[in-house]
Amino acid sequence: MWMSTFARFATRALSRAMACQALRPHCRPGKNPGHLPSCLTSVQHRGLQSVVLASQHASHQVVSHVRSLDEERLLEVEWEDGGQSLYPFTWLRDNCQCPLCTLQSAQARELLMCDLDIHTGVDTVKVTNDNKVSVVWPDQHTSVFDPEWLKKRCFSSAARQSMREELFLNDRYYWGSNLNIPTIDFHKVLHDDKAMLDWLLALRRVGVVCLKGAPAELGQVARLSERIGYHRLTFYGHTWQVQDKDMANNLAYTSKKLSVHTDYPALMFPPGVQFVHCLCAAMEGGESQLVDGFHVTQQLQREDPEAFQALTSLVINFTDTGSDYCDFHLNSRHNIISTDNEGQVNRINWNNATRDSVLDLPLHQVQPFYRAVKVFTDMMDRPENVVLYRMEPGQCSCIRTLHILYAIIKKESCKTWI
Template identity: 60%
Template sequence: MWMTTLARCALPTMLKRSSSVSACHFSRIGGRPELTVATSPTLSLYPTWWQLRGHGTQAPARMTSNPLGASTGVRHARALDQERQLEVEWEDGGQSLYPYTWLRDNCQCPVCTLQSAGARSLQLSQLDIHTGVDQVHVTDSSKVSILWPDHHTSEFDPEWLKKRCFSPAARQALQEELFLNERVYWDSELQIPTANFEEVLHDDKAALDWLLALRRVGIVYLKGASAEQGQVARLSQRIGFLRLTFYGHTFQVQDKPQANNLAYTSGDLNLHTDYPALHYPPGVQFLHCLRQADDGGESEVVDGFHMAERLRREDPEAFRTLSSLHIDFTDTGADYCDFMVQSKNRIIDVDSDGHVVRINFNNATRDSVLDLPLHQVQPFYSSLQAYVQLMTRPENMLTYKMEAGDIVTFNNWRLLHGRKSYMCHPGCVRHLEGGYLDWDVVMSCLRVLRKSVHGES
């Protein structure tokens, strides 16, 4: 059965959510129905799963909300000296094991931890990684107390311990809570989550919903900003700070003479991610429409992660090629300062488990230098073309047109974006202001907002 709202299906499952039904209404952006947040304080930013998913896409598997059960009371704790582990039996009947070394390393007392910073002050050189345990007992306040051979005592709160259980299910749940790595894949039928710009700036719940949607879906529309420069900076200050690049703190996307970037022309922009010429490209991009073109200028986006997984299924060899070969990118010019940027990136970046974590592709800045053995050149071109052809299928690409005051926020590591050519009458120049943020800054703000809204540690 489909879940009632995306918030129930795609938000981190360890996050406590209101059970009230979201009240939403629809507006239209660029000819497509879009979800808009109404003013009720209990609303979710998210469309229903069926509205979001489009035809033929699949929901990711849901995680259990609490792999170890709801209760955090300790029934019993004992030392297993042969295994050098502490066994904790919970009141709900579950059990957890904790290595002695890890427990001593993470003692929470004021001697071992700087309480004001939550930072470990115990030095690794002072840690006996082969330590035993002299005594274990559960205190009247249900804390687990350990007396170590050096006569140091550690006390551990049961909730703190249970959250850090080493079972696969608990580790997976905690990592999802920390990093929110589950994704909702989409195609041309996506209804872009949309929120009010001023509400995001001034209401923590609205800002949290915005960032959660940005993380899960990869793109969120903000309506209602004034059509003047400076709104990108205002929005970035809500999160933290902008990423300074060679194009400045913000950049003006206009048709310019002697343009130092293809974006600064009125021609077609093919699907791309920004700045693969950097080894660490910006993670999030804001684009604010100040003035739209008279004719043309529609934006195009595609879910690069979804297309990478499709490529993995349909053409495994092409996926293997693009996720293993490091390709040269370059960007040279003058803007905020003179620059000659050079990088080597994989088109499809995967982590050690093979999960897609970043797309690096801009055909304009892909270098003519191709540092590959001769026998890999043709397979590379065949693989890259297969990926591009997959992304540019009409059923996979979403098209919309921004209006003055609109701000689109999107995941630059995941989405590939482009633009159709445009024409403007004299004296009416299409103008967008853009800016970048790093995902570390965005995720930091998301966690702070989550704690503010839901009281989570």
């Protein structure tokens, strides 16, 4: 939830300015390796207001000419800088910004699909005196578009990639055992907007941030989550303590060894972020293990494409049953490695403890599945892929469970997720 809000004010220019000093991570394909902000100790921007103003100034666009390409059913916009953009008639009519078609107070479309002519042509197009693009449709309805609005929504590959980065901050740093976990002061995050932004940017790009200096008492993860969003009630309650329990309803509530995992793949929509706040360190053990799942999937795709293909195509069952805040019996189906429509990995779903004994696969795919899982988990256990660290009372680990696999060797801590 918080990421959709955060990404709207954390501009692409700002995210690029956040360079870190502490490690040389592996970057996603096509990205140059670089230093990541040790975050949080050295920040290279001058505040949100200056960034927003700079972005607005840089985005000023001037239209030199527009014309309709009737056969192609496209509107061509020529920009003063010499560039060109093409916009389908249907898309323009669908996104008319007038008060009849868009509720401006909510930025919500009022035009119903049943009223949209997907084969519409245009009557006239022109550049207005105040540098806007005006389109008159065959029914004489008029749409007027701001040039900045149009330019950001250009259908070129470069413009679409730029918009994806601005909306979702997809730039990633992949890492192995050489990670120096970004660290920031807990109280600064609570009370300083700049520190909060540093924290969220690092969490988005690296996947893990350590907050230091939190009081070693219950309620701190609730304070932190309220800083950026609202609490989401779960079958464990809003927050819960992770400690050894008799008749444990979760393997995490025992002192048994856990393998690194993402939390709650038994949910249809697993959480994206988890907070783990250490209240009392274990006398023995207590180390936390972290693995960058996206980094390991790169290795898997390179070294064993057959295993990668199996884990991105085969869907398996996860389950979780017990009683806590309420009785629960959960079932879900996921790919262990989820990809988007462009084949990019966008989520890891792996928890050996809650992997169901129901394996809904044809017989001939069972052994290939086990082989692929074994290769993948062996890669995650490679020393060069594992970060091992120990939490002390008052520390809070913030983990993007979309792709960071996590385990505590022995647990006496409190955690929550939002």
